[in-house]
Amino acid sequence: MKRFIPFLILVLILTLFPPGGSSANTSAVLLGSDVLFSQFPQVIKGKKLGLVTNQTGINSKGTSTIDALRREKNVQLAALYTPEHGLDGKTPAGQYVKSYKHPVYGIPVNSLYGATRKPTPEMLAGIDVLLVDLQDIGARTYTYISTLQYCMTAAKEQGKPIVVLDRPNPVGGTIVDGPVLEPEFRSFVGVDELPMAHGMTIGELAQYFNRSIGADLTVIPMKGYTRQMIFQDTGLNWIPSSPRIPDLSAVFGYMATGLGEGTGITQADNFRWIGGDGIDSGKYADSLNGALLPGVVFLPEDKDKMGGVRLQITDPHQFNPAKTGLYALTYAYQLHPFQVPKSGKAKTMFDLVMGSNKIGQYLEEGLSPQQIEQKLAHDLEAFRKLRESYLIYTDIPFMPVEPIHQKAQPSQSQTASSAQPVQTTQPAQTSPPVQSNAQQPNAPGQAQSTPPALPEQPAPGSSLPSEGQNPHQPDASKQTEDKVAYLTFDDGPSPITKEVLDILKQYDIKATFFVVGTSIHGHEDLLKRTIAEGHVVGGHTYSHNYRSIYKDITAFFADLEKGNELIESVTGIKPLVFRYPGGSTNTISKTYQDPARYNSKQTVMSAIKTEATKRGYTFIDWNITNGDARSNKYTPDNALANIKQQVKNQKEIVVLMHDSSTKASTAKSLPAVIQFLKDHGYRFDTIHPEKSTVATVK
Secondary structure (H helix, E strand, C coil): CHHHHHHHHHHHHHHHCCCCCCCCCCCCCECHHHHHHHHCHHHCCCCEEEEEECCCCECCCCCEHHHHHHHCCCCEEEEEEECCCCCCCCCCCCCCCCCEECCCCCCEEEECCCCCCCCCHHHHCCCCEEEEECCCCCECCCHHHHHHHHHHHHHHHHCCCEEEECCCCCCCCCCCEEEECCHHHCECCECCCCEEECCCCHHHHHHHHCCCCCCCEEEECCECCCCCCCHHHHCCCCCCCECCECCHHHHHHHHHHCCCCCCCCEEECCCCEEEECCCCHHHHHHHHHHCCCCCEEEEECCECCEEEEEEEECCCCCCCHHHHHHHHHHHHHHHCCCCCCCCCCCCCHHHHHHCCCHHHHHHHCCCCHHHHHHHHHHHHHHHHHHHHHHCCCCCCCCCCCCCEEECCCCCCCCCCCCCCCCCEECCCCCCCCCCCCCCCCCCCCCCCCCCCCCCCCCCCCCCCCCCCCCCCCCCHHHCCCCCEEEEEEECCCCHHHHHHHHHHHHHCCCCEEEECHHHCCCCHHHHHHHHHCCCEEEECCCCCCHHHHCCCHHHHHHHHHHHHHHHHHHHCCCCCEECCCCCCCCCHHHHHCCCCCCCCCCCHHHHHHHHHHHCCCEECCCCEECCHHHCCCCCHHHHHHHHHHHCCCCCEEEEEEECCCCCHHHHHHHHHHHHHHHHCCCEECCCCCCCHHHHHCC
16 A cells, blocks of 8 residues: 555645646746846947857747847857757757858857867857856756856956856755765866755856856846746746756756666656666655655656656755755665766766765765765855855845956966855946845745855945044035935844944934834834834835735735734834835736736736725835845945945935845945935935825836
8 A cells, every 4th residue: 555655646746736837927037138138238239249059048038049139230149159969959968069050140050069068269269258048957967057167268268258148047046955076076067066956047157167267257147036936936938958858847857866877777758757677666666755855756667677766746846856866866776786886097977977986985885865965964065155155146036237247367276166256346337227125034044145246345435434534514515405315224123223223313314114023023122212213114014925925915915914013012103104025016926926816917016006005005115225135245335336326316215225134234334325315415304104206216
């Protein structure tokens, strides 16, 4: 009976879960290719471009980057470069691809999986900029990221700028697991010290690779993407990335079933099945199901003369492909010990895939998968800390303000493990600023996600007031009552709130605080002080959890009211102004809205806005931000510089800042921000429901 339980589970599962593919009802994410043309066309204007791409290089509307570039009058597409599987993605794995002249475009199509895997000087001679648009699948062994690293190295050697158009990591950005590659096992299936599941987008990987390359690198980030998203959350359509990765089931199964190279343990059905000779399918399924691996059940299934299991992924958000692959390989060895391939002078493919020879040793020692996990934990933690400096996205929808640029650096001699981050700079903004969104706290145990640091050196005139400067002395010649600034702080209260209140009191300025209910406990005195000193407190929901609050209007207002009732119980005042988590124009709400009630035309956000008006609430957005929502690693000068870039003599500005516990630099920047706004003729005021114009400042 025990062996038939998985089949009973399968019947239930198949009635609840759709087949692999994009399950969102609308696109929540704009790709780097979308953002390039809509916000930052100046990056490629007037250039001769070489494009590294294949069939996956399309935008959110299905237009290929090749076609988009050929339609642009101000650029010239001079050459194409293709990774493994060729321009159409149909060449079988491992089979060389030839270079040729495109019969329609009349330009060279240079194969980077044939006679060479790195662009030669001749291949790059006729271009000004090398552009990369490839869809990765989140695994160290997938060779598209190896092609990226080789292209970056060639671009550095030939003095060519390289621009990477970012795309989602389809298995998400929070899972970091599996063996970390050791330097002596570098190969084309492992070009850098990454774990099997690295949890980075291709743009983040480019920044990580660049720590030891030093290329002139620009990353065009996505809009609306968050660290927690898997591909199903993006609303994008999956384009088969290679012959055996036709759909998302194959993407998620790749690391779970494809690690047994050279062992006799093999995958089948596009990474949906794993097994081998001598395996008892029932016992194998029992072992794997008994491990209670998250988001998956294993169904016993013989294939030809081999025993094995079919993976049924029940919850892709919880499923960990690298962890699952380690367990699947270990239990297979325990049931039927296979000969472990051994590396000598020549490295075996098994060790190259693992990035180490230790996994084979652990199997032969009879270690359990849990014991192997413990062996890997130290290196994984070291990698998590190393990668933090190269991450772009957090748990809030990312809103690009500028391209992310790393200037070319001198060749570095240090190894990848000891290399320091390449200094990141962001060029002056040439398009209107786009809002950043309110920061959510990281999930327990999750590595904090931080984008590359802004320049450490402040722009001229952006330094904080010196000790001898009187912060109360405005430039009277610029003072006018016609210009008003509303300072707003989200996500408190916290110890940072006290610092903010002290500064506001020093300057005799009032502000508006949008409070998260879960932050109130232990900070009730700060909330009372905020009201007592004349500031306004608004609601920012109780949980700030997109997944729950944007399901429908009932869930949203239940959460908002819960937070507001807590504020009222502490202060005696019920908030009538509020701020949407993510802002009122966010697209992430569409990802979590109930598809049975809402769609792309009738959205949950529209329904919430209508209901808010009926309930007498006034929502407040912003048109200026100091950028502190995008990272916890920023300086006071960065925060001030962001505001300086966006203030263009507007009559009315609402400034978004944060006073959660990780925003110490916001408090430190506040005196300079206040002085800057005073010098530009702004007076300061609080937000009240009757001042409805501030709801539409964007």
